[in-house]
Amino acid sequence: MKSTLPVLLLLLSAGAFYFYINPGYARITGLQEEVRQHEATLADAESLGATRDSLVTTYNNFSSTDLARLEKMLPDKVDTVRLAAEINSIGQRYGITVKSFTVSEEKLPTEEEVLASPYRTLLVTFSFDGSYENFTQFLSDLESNIHIVDVSEIVFQEASTGGIQAYRINLRTYALSQ
Numbered sequence: 001m002k003s004t005l006p007v008l009l010l011l012l013s014a015g016a017f018y019f020y021i022n023p024g025y026a027r028i029t030g031l032q033e034e035v036r037q038h039e040a041t042l043a044d045a046e047s048l049g050a051t052r053d054s055l056v057t058t059y060n061n062f063s064s065t066d067l068a069r070l071e072k073m074l075p076d077k078v079d080t081v082r083l084a085a086e087i088n089s090i091g092q093r094y095g096i097t098v099k100s101f102t103v104s105e106e107k108l109p110t111e112e113e114v115l116a117s118p119y120r121t122l123l124v125t126f127s128f129d130g131s132y133e134n135f136t137q138f139l140s141d142l143e144s145n146i147h148i149v150d151v152s153e154i155v156f157q158e159a160s161t162g163g164i165q166a167y168r169i170n171l172r173t174y175a176l177s178q
Contacts, residue, residue, distance in 0.1 A: 073148055078103070078122050078175045083147065087126060090141045094134035101126040106172065119174045124149070127168040135167055142171075149173045 062070075080103045088098045106121040130138070135156075142149065153170035 076176050078173060083124065083173065084126075086145065086147065087124075087142065090145065091128060091130075091138055093141065094130065094138045096128045096130045096134055096138050098126045098128050119176055122173050122175065123152075123170065124173055125168065125170045127166065129164050129166050131163050132165060135165070139169075142169075147173060 083103070084098070084101045087101070091098055102125045104123050106123050139151070139154075143151065150172045151169060152172055153168075155168040155170075157166045
């Protein structure tokens with residue numbers, strides 16, 4: 001009996017460790033890791049909150065005039081009617097009347113590129129007739145307009161009468177992604 005009691009207690013302690021203590025310890029270790037992950041997430045959230053507060057303070061320091069200019073330069077969405085009116089207004093300074101005006105959204109090849117891009121690109125095409133001198137002045141004013149545009153293609157035909165040529169301009173303009 002004396003030799004069986006220590007063996008029985010040893011087996012009982014091994015069983016208690018294997019069936020009770022070890023699963024509890026594993027569960028506690030898992031919970032501790034989960035707590036560490038939550039603490040890291042909370043620290044990240046606090047850091048993002050501080051960054052957000054800093055950006056809001058910076059944004060609030062901009063004057064309303066600067067914010068309006070920024071909105072016009074890179075709007076949330078492009079108002080195609082207003083853009084056409086601006087281009088036509090610039091052209092009228094030089095006796096140029098826009099004949100046709102089309103806008104289409106540039107398609108990005110993959111969904112990842114669409115999601116990664118902070119802005120959308122719109123393709124704008126318009127045509128008009130005018131002299132070369134008026135065309136160069138018009139183009140200079142168009143490029144210095146506050147709305148961001150990149151002229152991607154210029155097509156022109158030989159003057160038929162009186163030095164007047166037909167022009168077609170393709171340009172890109174940008175808006176913030178929604």
